[in-house]
Amino acid sequence: METQEMTETVTDIIKKAIKNCQQNMAIKAGELPDVIIEKPKKDEFGDFATNVGMLLAGREGKPPRQIAELIAAEIRLSENVKKVEVAGPGFINIFMHDDYWLNLLKEVHSLKQRYGTNNIGAGKKVQVEFVSANPTGPLHIGHGRGAAVGDSLANILKAVGYDVVKEYYVNDAGRQVYILGESVRRRYNEEFGGKNEPFPEDFYKGDYVKEIARNYREKYGNPTQAVSTETFQEFACEAMLEQIKNDLKDFGIEFDRWYSENKELRDSGLVMTAINELKKKAVIFDHDGALWFRTTQFGDDKDRVLSKADGELTYFTSDIAYHKNKVESGFSTIINIWGADHHGYEARVRAALKAFGYDDSILKIIFIQLVSLSRNGVPVPMGKREGEFVTLRQVIDEVGTDGCRFFFLSRKSDAHLDFDLELAKRQAPENPVFYVQYGHARICSIIKHAREKGVNIPKTEDINIKLLSLKQELDIIKKLASFPDIVKGSAIAMEPHRITFYLHELAAMFHPYYNKNRVVTENSELTNARLYLCEAVQTVMQNGLKLLAVSAPEEM
RNA sequence: GCGCCUGUAGCUCAGUGGAUAGAGCAUCAGCCUCCGGAGCUGAGGGCCAGAGGUUCAAAUCCUCUCAGGCGCACCA
Incomplete structure (x- = not known):
């Protein structure tokens, strides 16, 4: 049992009216135009209005109002319809009986929690991948917006009958997590080893790095041998992931699957399989000691490196395998929710899907524009380079989960969002x-x-x-x-x-x-x-x- | 320079090709013997960035221009 949308009912009424007109020879036979129903802004224009009169006028060779009158006469005979008027350039304005509306109220009561749901999804599998922040630092406010949108979208898709899987892709491989491990190692040595190694610009400088170092010390004491970068990397990654999971949990979000790049894509050999398949398709070439993928053949504006001259795979290479895997998992739609700063990435991912011979329209990407914070209208500075960005945790603690989520969902995703902390927590x-x-x-x-x-x-x-x-x-x-x-x-x-x-x-x-x-x-x-x-x-x-x-x- | 997103009331933003472009905030003027005043009523406020085009009809679609944001790595 599910809700019948009322526009569906009205669309049926109009279609039937047109068919009757065609049978009467009042208007010519032929394809029905797309019946568009709208809810007029003004009461005097009825509960519903349609423009079919104007759409048909062209091929009928008659004035729109005249066509509209013919159809309106048929609509008048329909059940639940109180009054039909032709107005303006040729709109048909339909007024429903009060009883029609009153009966719909009963539907709310009989369906309760199910009121508003339907089954257009027909149980088809959809994946929504969101947040997917690198486990190299805490979630910030921008991730929060993506989280709110992704989670809510998943709820909405479930409500219309899709079988939804919420996924978080964990980038726990490659240079970024190496740098995290190395950052922790150096902080550790600074604080507990008395060794001051240089701390490069592109290392992670936030206080959380020192905290991880201290946590390591607390857990393992003072090791006799020097601790390797790899050990710190693994420890730090796990710690960050733990914190991220916690933040998300407090934000009311549970993922169905956490997909590890390292374990599930690289170690399992899926990445190599993907590369080999591309090799067979002859879209790969060597240049300057690196391995390239000719994405320009599939609509990208430049070719991309898969394997660097130093032998390291790029992030993109994992992503190719990842998206190939998504498509092959039987989803009817895969939705990625990305920060708007990643939009340059779309073309190459689509290119990869096309190279494998897949229809890339299966992939929908929603870009989340940046969030700027303000307090009573005064902007809060956010310099994320210096590691002093505003974390999601801070905002949840100050504003509360409900306020955050509602605000994040109060704009369309591709519009900038101005988040006023004082307004969001005001009880007014x-x-x-x-x-x-x-x-x-x-x-x-x-x-x-x-x-x-x-x-x-x-x-x-x-x-x-x-x-x-x-x-x-x-x-x-x-x-x-x-x-x-x-x-x-x-x-x-x-x-x-x-x-x-x-x-x-x-x-x-x-x-x-x-x-x-x-x-x-x-x-x-x-x-x-x-x-x-x-x-x-x-x-x-x-x-x-x-x-x-x-x-x-x-x-x- | 190229690409993506955004330009709508003083501010923050809605607006699936349709009729006189909407809401909240802010401003101004009002409303509590009564289910929660944490609320309500009313007023003012607009060349939908600009210019062309498509259409019976454009804030909406196409082209160009201007302004802001974000991308354009053998980073992620």
Whole structure:
């Protein structure tokens, strides 16, 4: 059982009307145009509007309004339709009966947690890979945004019927982790060995490096022999990964799989297999002592090195094997969530997939633009070179998980995000997180109040639903009815922020309604009907917040 | 220089080719005997960066220009 999106219902009505017109010979037979339904901004333009009249005008050789009239006449005969008007240049404006809307309210109650879900995914496997920060330092605020988007997108895709795997790719091989190990080794020797080796510019300078050195000392005491870089590397990598996992856990995120570059790609031989396969395809050549992949043959703007002159493999080489492996794992779609600073990487990864003969449209890449922090409108400086970047941990500790996640999801991914720390933690209506959560808490409070007055939460069959006759009430019901479409659209466009905006809008309808109308009154029939509405709003708020993985508190 | 992203109200941003471009904040003016005032009501505020084009219809699609951000490694 799943929700029927209301636009689907209306689309069917319109299609049927056009077909009837064709049978009457009122309009010519032929392909139906793509029926586009929109929700007009103004009430006077109806609950739904369609432009098919204008689309058909061209091939009919008649004025759009005339075509629209013919179709409108058919729509008028449909069930649930109260009124149909032709307006403007040729829009057909459709008004639904109040009963139609009131019945949709029952659906919220009968489906509860499942309201808003559907099965367009049909159980197809999708992988969402996100965060994937190198285990060479703590997660920073930018990773947090990627984490929030990835996790929420996974929730949304699950809600529309996909089988979703959340994956974190761990770059635990190569030069970066070597430098981490070497950085720790030198700090260790500085502090405990009395040896001061030079500390190069590109080494990791953050305090966390010294902390890892100290932790090593605490765990293993003072070894008699000098500790190797490799040992420190392994220790540091593990420690960082532990910390990253912890940060993410406190941010409410659990991955299904942690995929190690070192163990699962390199040691297992998958990387060599991939290189050999490319060799067979004759897209590889030697130049200046290095091994190159002719990615330009597949749309990249320059060729790329796979194996450096010193014999080391590049990061890209692992990535080729990694993405090959993803495609071969049977996913219908693979989604990568990358920082916007990696966009230059897209062409070469796509080139790799094409070289193996795969259709690269299976890969979707979402780029997350940078986050800038401010405090009461004043920018917080973030120099990440100096190792003084703002960590995700700091922001979670200050603002809280809910505030962080809601803010990260309040913009589309490819727009810069201005994150105001003071605003995000303010317990006031200008903070959208609180505005929405408060709406939910308020409903809980009303229901509690009703119970205390001895009112039981009514069942569907006991409700005189027609008592919900205020315009505000009908508008709220219409808003609730649009939720399944919002979820669907958000999944298709892979845009979690649509849910965020929806929830804010819903709260912005409920608060004024509450303010103007009493729910619990002496009129028990009306009380029941309004409680029924409140509960539906509560359900949709819970479902929506759950998609964002933001809590729906009962009291605040 | 080349590529990607972004230019919408004072600020932060929504806006799947449609009708008079929206919201929050900020500003100004109002609202508490009553379910949570952590809320509500109202007002002002715009040449959708600019110029061409496609279309019956463009903030939205195409081209160019300007401004900002980010990339352009035998780094990750």
